[in-house]
Amino acid sequence: MELRRDIFQAIADPTRRAILSLVAFHAMTPGAIAENFSSSRQTISKHIQILTECQLLTQQQTGREIFYHFNPDKMKEVADWLLPFQQMWEDRFAKLENIMDKYKTQ
Amino acid sequence: MEHKTSVLAEEGRQDLRITREFNLPVALLFRAFEEPDLVSQWMGTKVIKLESRKHGSYQFETTDPKGNKFTFHGVIHEFIPGRKILRTFEFESMPFGVQLESLEFEGISDQTSRLTMHVVYQTTSQRDQQLKLPFAFGINMAHNRLQEIMGK
Numbered sequence: 001m002e003l004r005r006d007i008f009q010a011i012a013d014p015t016r017r018a019i020l021s022l023v024a025f026h027a028m029t030p031g032a033i034a035e036n037f038s039s040s041r042q043t044i045s046k047h048i049q050i051l052t053e054c055q056l057l058t059q060q061q062t063g064r065e066i067f068y069h070f071n072p073d074k075m076k077e078v079a080d081w082l083l084p085f086q087q088m089w090e091d092r093f094a095k096l097e098n099i100m101d102k103y104k105t106q
Numbered sequence: 107m108e109h110k111t112s113v114l115a116e117e118g119r120q121d122l123r124i125t126r127e128f129n130l131p132v133a134l135l136f137r138a139f140e141e142p143d144l145v146s147q148w149m150g151t152k153v154i155k156l157e158s159r160k161h162g163s164y165q166f167e168t169t170d171p172k173g174n175k176f177t178f179h180g181v182i183h184e185f186i187p188g189r190k191i192l193r194t195f196e197f198e199s200m201p202f203g204v205q206l207e208s209l210e211f212e213g214i215s216d217q218t219s220r221l222t223m224h225v226v227y228q229t230t231s232q233r234d235q236q237l238k239l240p241f242a243f244g245i246n247m248a249h250n251r252l253q254e255i256m257g258k
């Protein structure tokens with residue numbers, strides 16, 4: 001398993017994405033998360049650790065149990081970083097459509 | 107704001123796909139990529155050279171508000187009027203390597219069309235760096251504006 005703690009690397013892994021979508025529904029203990037996967041508990045706990053280090057998951061101690069929560073703010077950072085690139089093309093294409101529309105009626 | 111342009115950049119891959127539907131007949135959409143004068147208008151760049159044919163090449167030059175010049179160039183490998191352009195693309199003096207760009211044009215109806223751009227980078231990290239560039243510029247611009255306001 002790679003040791004990079006890059007948020008984009010974190011969500012690149014399908015198991016970690018599956019963990020995120022599970023925990024997004026409701027906070028879960030590591031044991032409850034692991035029950036959803038055929039991989040070893042150790043493997044899942046390593047995935048949880050990576051997600052926690054990237055702050056995509058946050059821990060909360062409740063009694064003797066640790067619950068993992070999904071951190072939507074961090075996820076938003078990932079979703080937002082592509083927006084300026086998309087906006088750049090959106091602007092160019094809007095201009096293209098405009099120019100060609102005038103060109104057509106000339 | 108509604109985004110008509112979709113950008114698909116899956117994690118861990120070295121390519122990306124840009125799609126956009128236009129309220130233009132496909133022939134007209136294609137023209138916007140074929141004629142130097144039109145390319146120059148919508149790309150906001152100076153077209154130094156654009157030979158729209160197989161084995162042709164192109165060279166663009168863009169000047170930012172600070173007067174810095176950026177040049178781009180590439181070679182056209184396939185040129186099928188109204189349907190497809192396959193070309194290389196290099197952003198000179200930037201560490202993004204050379205990309206292979208496939209542009210496919212299709213008519214949806216008489217008056218509407220779709221463009222699909224598939225861009226393949228040499229490495230995943232080159233793709234990610236390029237994707238983050240407008241993001242970085244955006245941050246810089248916001249930063250500069252902040253400085254302007256604070257400087258008053």
